[in-house]
Amino acid sequence: MINDGGGALAPAAVLAEAASVLSGASYHVERDAEKILDLPTERAFLAEDKYGVVLVVVYDTWGDLARGWRSAQARAVEVISDRFTRLDRKAWDGYLILLTPALAAEDDATVHEIRYDTSRIRKIVATGEDIRSLSDVERTLLPLLPLAHDTVELEEDASPLDELPERLEEHGVARELVQTAVDAFKEHRPIVQELRRHLELE
Amino acid sequence: MRRLLSAEIQGFRAFGGEYTFDLDADVVILSGPNGSGKTSLFDAILWSLSGQLPRFTGRDSQAISLYSPSGSARVAVTFEDDAGHQMTVIRTASSEDRSDVLVQTPTGRFDGGAGDVKILETLWPSALLTKDSVAAFCMAFTRSVYLQQDLVREFIESDSEEERFTVMSELLGAGRLNEFLRELERDRNSWSRTRTERAREASEAELRVSQIRTRLERLRQSAGQDIEKLWKDWWGDVRSFGVTESEPTLATTEAARLVNDALGALLAQRRAVERRRDGAQEFLREWSERIQSAPSATDVSQARREQQELSVQLERSRKELSAAQEAAARERERLTQQHETHEELRSLATLALRHLGERCPVCEQKYPVDETRRRLEQLVAETPPEEQPAPMAQVEDLARRIATLERSLAALAVELAEAERVNSDARAWSESRARRLEELGLTRQATPADLDRLIAELSLRAHTMSELYSRGEAVALSVASASEAAQRAELQEQLASAQHVAEERRRALSAHEAAGDAATTILDAARIAARELVDARVNRIEPLVERIYARMDPHPLFTDVSLGTSYRGGHGRVQPLVADPAAGLKNQDPYTLFSSSQLNALAVSLFLGLNLGTREAPLQVVMLDDPLQSLDDVNLLGLVDTLRRTKALRQLVVSTHDRRFANLLQRKLRPVGDDGRSRVFSFSDWTESGPVVETDDVRTEPEQFRVAAA
Numbered sequence: 001m002i003n004d005g006g007g008a009l010a011p012a013a014v015l016a017e018a019a020s021v022l023s024g025a026s027y028h029v030e031r032d033a034e035k036i037l038d039l040p041t042e043r044a045f046l047a048e049d050k051y052g053v054v055l056v057v058v059y060d061t062w063g064d065l066a067r068g069w070r071s072a073q074a075r076a077v078e079v080i081s082d083r084f085t086r087l088d089r090k091a092w093d094g095y096l097i098l099l100t101p102a103l104a105a106e107d108d109a110t111v112h113e114i115r116y117d118t119s120r121i122r123k124i125v126a127t128g129e130d131i132r133s134l135s136d137v138e139r140t141l142l143p144l145l146p147l148a149h150d151t152v153e154l155e156e157d158a159s160p161l162d163e164l165p166e167r168l169e170e171h172g173v174a175r176e177l178v179q180t181a182v183d184a185f186k187e188h189r190p191i192v193q194e195l196r197r198h199l200e201l202e
Numbered sequence: 203m204r205r206l207l208s209a210e211i212q213g214f215r216a217f218g219g220e221y222t223f224d225l226d227a228d229v230v231i232l233s234g235p236n237g238s239g240k241t242s243l244f245d246a247i248l249w250s251l252s253g254q255l256p257r258f259t260g261r262d263s264q265a266i267s268l269y270s271p272s273g274s275a276r277v278a279v280t281f282e283d284d285a286g287h288q289m290t291v292i293r294t295a296s297s298e299d300r301s302d303v304l305v306q307t308p309t310g311r312f313d314g315g316a317g318d319v320k321i322l323e324t325l326w327p328s329a330l331l332t333k334d335s336v337a338a339f340c341m342a343f344t345r346s347v348y349l350q351q352d353l354v355r356e357f358i359e360s361d362s363e364e365e366r367f368t369v370m371s372e373l374l375g376a377g378r379l380n381e382f383l384r385e386l387e388r389d390r391n392s393w394s395r396t397r398t399e400r401a402r403e404a405s406e407a408e409l410r411v412s413q414i415r416t417r418l419e420r421l422r423q424s425a426g427q428d429i430e431k432l433w434k435d436w437w438g439d440v441r442s443f444g445v446t447e448s449e450p451t452l453a454t455t456e457a458a459r460l461v462n463d464a465l466g467a468l469l470a471q472r473r474a475v476e477r478r479r480d481g482a483q484e485f486l487r488e489w490s491e492r493i494q495s496a497p498s499a500t501d502v503s504q505a506r507r508e509q510q511e512l513s514v515q516l517e518r519s520r521k522e523l524s525a526a527q528e529a530a531a532r533e534r535e536r537l538t539q540q541h542e543t544h545e546e547l548r549s550l551a552t553l554a555l556r557h558l559g560e561r562c563p564v565c566e567q568k569y570p571v572d573e574t575r576r577r578l579e580q581l582v583a584e585t586p587p588e589e590q591p592a593p594m595a596q597v598e599d600l601a602r603r604i605a606t607l608e609r610s611l612a613a614l615a616v617e618l619a620e621a622e623r624v625n626s627d628a629r630a631w632s633e634s635r636a637r638r639l640e641e642l643g644l645t646r647q648a649t650p651a652d653l654d655r656l657i658a659e660l661s662l663r664a665h666t667m668s669e670l671y672s673r674g675e676a677v678a679l680s681v682a683s684a685s686e687a688a689q690r691a692e693l694q695e696q697l698a699s700a701q702h703v704a705e706e707r708r709r710a711l712s713a714h715e716a717a718g719d720a721a722t723t724i725l726d727a728a729r730i731a732a733r734e735l736v737d738a739r740v741n742r743i744e745p746l747v748e749r750i751y752a753r754m755d756p757h758p759l760f761t762d763v764s765l766g767t768s769y770r771g772g773h774g775r776v777q778p779l780v781a782d783p784a785a786g787l788k789n790q791d792p793y794t795l796f797s798s799s800q801l802n803a804l805a806v807s808l809f810l811g812l813n814l815g816t817r818e819a820p821l822q823v824v825m826l827d828d829p830l831q832s833l834d835d836v837n838l839l840g841l842v843d844t845l846r847r848t849k850a851l852r853q854l855v856v857s858t859h860d861r862r863f864a865n866l867l868q869r870k871l872r873p874v875g876d877d878g879r880s881r882v883f884s885f886s887d888w889t890e891s892g893p894v895v896e897t898d899d900v901r902t903e904p905e906q907f908r909v910a911a912a
């Protein structure tokens with residue numbers, strides 16, 4: 001079944017979000033694609049970082065995408081070839097991002113074909129199944145984004161073992177008792193024997 | 203950032219000769235065919251830091267190259283520590299059994315054990331708390347820094363959920379906590395086993411107290427009799443009775459035994475007296491019966507004379523009979539001859555009568571025929587006389603007489619035998635009586651009256667001894683009673699001691715149980731804390747793993763990945779799970795759903811997530827040994843894109859046997875602007891001394907924007 005009716009997100013919103021995400025990741029974004037590409041500005045834009053060139057095209061329907069991706073690919077290759085020589089490694093570092101908020105046709109192998117067509121330019125495809133919210137747009141573009149965005153700043157953790165007496169005190173276990181067990185473990189002494197000694201001294 | 207600066211390798215695995223690798227680059231690409239030595243470079247780094255190659259566990263490690271000229275291996279790895287100082291770890295080995303390490307830092311040199319400690323202090327300090335610190339370090343290193351070529355998917359495929367949890371705990375900082383839990387659990391379990399022994403000891407002590415109490419209750423209080431007098435009187439009587447010669451004092455420790463022995467002797471004597479009396483009584487009864495019923499002895503001399511006379515008569519008669527029988531035989535023979543002669547004449551006469559003629563047939567002479575005939579007829583007609591021989595009557599008389607004599611003799615013999623028996627019996631009784639009288643202490647001539655007096659005397663003695671025995675028992679009771687008093691005192695002391703021991707053991711058991719309970723309390727609470735901690739830390743890196751996975755995007759449907767933690771039987775488990783959000787499928791096991799390529803991509807995602815999410819990873823380096831295995835083109839491109847973004851955060855060391863992939867890496871991981879340096883080591887032409895290695899720096903490209911304006 002072909003769902004050309006589109007998903008919950010408007011293609012314009014998807015396009016805007018993609019531009020925003022790439023811009024936020026230090027890409028130079030050229031929204032006026034029409035003057036460079038023969039594609040409507042409201043449906044495509046170009047982005048460039050120090051490694052490569054990205055063409056993002058958003059289609060209203062899955063049918064549009066299935067019919068138009070080859071043309072978009074040709075345009076992207078053309079633009080890159082116009083601006084870089086074969087010796088420029090950036091010339092080999094292009095990405096074509098094909099997006100549609102519409103659901104792809106069931107049993108349609110085209111998505112798979114596009115994904116696995118590694119000729120000419122690397123292609124990333126996302127349909128309505130992948131893009132259900134604006135955050136999914138960023139997720140689709142993740143291969144293009146710096147990894148630093150994903151890493152969490154891990155705070156300097158205290159040793160869980162050293163924290164144990166305090167933590168277990170919150171569970172009602174005497175701090176000194178737990179400390180005795182931890183110390184015995186660290187010093188490779190029999191733990192329960194040390195606990196007994198501690199209890200006898202109390 | 204802790205990153206690699208150089209590696210000097212000599213005599214290690216594929217490197218028989220001496221090699222120096224300048225690793226001071228942001229990206230290091232190792233390119234060359236399989237077997238050219240790329241993996242040996244990775245192994246050299248791990249071996250220098252740990253002295254081990256865990257993937258060779260159970261096999262000869264073969265750290266030393268077969269072609270090492272010196273027969274030894276040496277690896278010197280220099281890296282930069284967090285403070286920017288250089289640290290060089292030099293490990294050497296001349297045999298596979300052991301290696302020596304030397305660590306050089308700006309602050310000093312550390313060798314041997316101190317060197318190993320210095321390495322761990324710098325790279326993985328928490329390993330120092332564990333019993334097998336090298337194993338803990340290797341685990342952290344091979345799960346977060348060095349992804350080994352042949353173990354890419356091991357973390358997903360081979361490791362059990364518990365092993366995975368152990369690795370995750372180690373990397374996320376909870377390794378020592380989990381080790382503490384395992385140690386505490388082991389310790390608590392063995393403590394519980396020894397509790398059984400403590401309880402048994404306490405129970406035994408209680409039982410001992412109970413037994414002593416029971417014995418005390420059985421001991422009676424002393425009756426307070428004058429035991430001294432009883433003792434003295436009784437022993438005097440016993441002596442006078444001749445039972446014993448001794449007269450021991452009451453104070454002797456063997457008083458009870460002596461009384462017992464004397465009572466035994468007394469009883470034996472009394473029974474002997476009673477047996478003698480009973481024997482005398484029986485004898486007297488027997489004697490009386492004999493007097494009344496036994497026949498007296500008779501004189502058999504007359505009968506013997508008669509027997510003798512009859513015997514003479516019988517002999518004479520037998521001789522006469524013999525003579526008469528011989529005479530009768532002779533007469534009978536004569537009569538027989540006479541009869542035979544008569545019969546012969548008669549037969550001849552009969553024949554002659556038949557043949558009588560005028561003349562004699564023999565002599566032919568004439569004879570008186572008639573007279574002859576008459577004579578012959580007379581002979582034929584004559585019958586011989588039937589007479590009995592005369593001696594036969596005498597024989598019969600004599601036989602009758604002999605039979606009479608024999609009967610008389612037989613009767614006389616019976617009569618004589620009976621008389622002899624009676625006489626013999628009388629003699630035997632007389633002999634027996636005399637002997638028994640002597641046995642009873644009387645003369646052979648004693649009378650029944652004497653025997654009667656003896657019986658009375660023995661009865662009196664037995665009675666007296668019986669009374670003495672009863673008094674002896676009273677003495678024994680008194681002695682025992684006195685002994686029990688002493689026992690009571692002794693048992694009271696034992697009871698006090700046993701009660702003390704029981705109390706000590708009760709307290710020991712109680713303290714033992716309290717310590718075990720405390721261990722259980724800590725264990726239960728610490729398990730919860732450990733779960734919370736691991737859950738929190740897994741939750742913290744989970745988004746990172748998920749986003750790295752999303753960058754590689756290996757599966758068109760299962761686009762989400764998570765790390766599921768669970769706890770069973772006090773042991774944690776962790777399992778990578780994938781989800782298909784479009785179909786609402788959650789928590790699916792990727793192993794059953796993914797292709798080999800997709801599993802590899804997931805494993806690399808997990809590895810990179812742990813590398814980037816582990817703040818204190820041993821080195822801020824990602825070492826990927828030929829990660830290309832089974833990756834299809836799309837996953838490969840996803841990996842390369844991810845690596846390009848990783849190089850901003852980690853030093854990358856990646857090897858590949860695939861020339862195309864090497865070129866792709868060079869292009870994608872090229873330095874742009876101020877990115878630093880990318881270096882390529884090309885391995886080829888492996889010889890005995892090792893591979894030919896060519897080094898090239900990837901040209902740095904200036905930043906240039908020609909499509910989209912700044």
